[in-house]
Amino acid sequence: MPDDILSDIPQFAGLAGPERRVVAAETRLGSLAPGEALFVQGDPADRFFLLKDGRLKVTQVTAEGQSLIVRIVNPGEFFGFAPALQRESYPATCEAIVDSAALVWPRHRWEAVLSAAPSVTQSVVQAIGRKLDEAHTRLREMTTEEAAPRVAHLLLRLQVEAGDHATAAPDGGVELPYPLTRQDIADMSGSTLHTVSRIMASWEAQGVLGRGRRKVIIADPAALEKITATEE
């Protein structure tokens, strides 16, 4: 099969020749350097995507300039499917945090892709459902928990979402496979970089986290779990 742009994509693994060609039609592979934006909040929603490699962050900015990181996109996930929801424009900005590569379809291929790969419908609906769940979970955390457990929850969630991509750190801990600043973590946990810095510094002192500039090393996941429950 010439230029099989879909190889290595689990979602399309079971796809036979004809359907495969339908899905691949008008698809291209885009690549992004760290900091580059794939689309910006408010852009017309004329494409949808699947992340092949790398890591993206999806952010929303308020009218007052405060920003919130809505989520991190890991390889193998669909994203930017605003077209599927009949949206005119993207509700968020999507930018690479490491070198990344993504499959890009023009908006009008959405129906074609769905009917060629019906399992994709299921997969997209479930993906949205999970995102909704996660949003509700975060909503609950944000409003009922204090800063420390929120950050603990966040780090554990990021670790789970990174899945097997999370690289094992030397001392038995786990390191997130992409750089995150304290500011990023603050934007994800609804806090400020100052508060996050204080919290994480204290965890480093206790040996719960490893230290590193723009790195997150979870040395002792069990201790973090404990912090999510008990507040202190």
Place this chain on the structure above:
Amino acid sequence: MPDDILSDIPQFAGLAGPERRVVAAETRLGSLAPGEALFVQGDPADRFFLLKDGRLKVTQVTAEGQSLIVRIVNPGEFFGFAPALQRESYPATCEAIVDSAALVWPRHRWEAVLSAAPSVTQSVVQAIGRKLDEAHTRLREMTTEEAAPRVAHLLLRLQVEAGDHATAAPDGGVELPYPLTRQDIADMSGSTLHTVSRIMASWEAQGVLGRGRRKVIIADPAALEKITATEE
């Protein structure tokens, strides 16, 4: 057509006889008194629903007992579609706040209903998408805004969602067509009933809101809008 359980449901208005019968198969109409729960967080997700009349509130409770109102269900909306997301159990509790009636399908009818009324797929995907949007919006508000603008945003959103059901109040304002306590509003805005009470009392004094026990009367929407933007 005998016992046409689907009449008055916009979603199924354009449905012809045969499809209509498929959708109606095994459907029943449930009714609920205020305070009665349709399903409780953790229950097996064996049914899905469409609200015909009344008003429901969907709540989640944390391990520590704090509760959060996820949303209010208005007539004409699908809800409890956990089955569609392949969930085993409902992630929230759903209870009536006024006398309500809802269409109830057993879980296994989901696929049948979808294929008989394909537009429903679209409508459900969009509904979930909107909920996701709303969740993100609330997430942003919760984390970046202070209590007063959060409550203001909430009230305006409830007004919009209630749509034409919102009854016009005598003095030119709008009243939400269902009772809400300060505690409810606190649970929706991530605050406490004390804080909400203070905030709303001050708005009443300014003439932005009308007053009433378990009532929400928006006397001056424009003033509320202003509060959402400027904080003060």
Place this chain on the structure above:
DNA sequence: CGATTTTTTGATGAGTTTCAAATGATGTGG
């Protein structure tokens, strides 16, 4: 009219943001 529910109001303190500044890392160009 007494019991219950809902709302109001005051006082206090904890937790976070904000403001300010210093320290530590990283990379670059001369």
Place this chain on the structure above:
DNA sequence: CCACATCATTTGAAACTCATCAAAAAATCG
């Protein structure tokens, strides 16, 4: 290869918002 600019993080102190505790007032219901 070092000096310097930049970026990231840490830390301190003060201000402030909001949750909590406590209690009373107001509305509703039987």
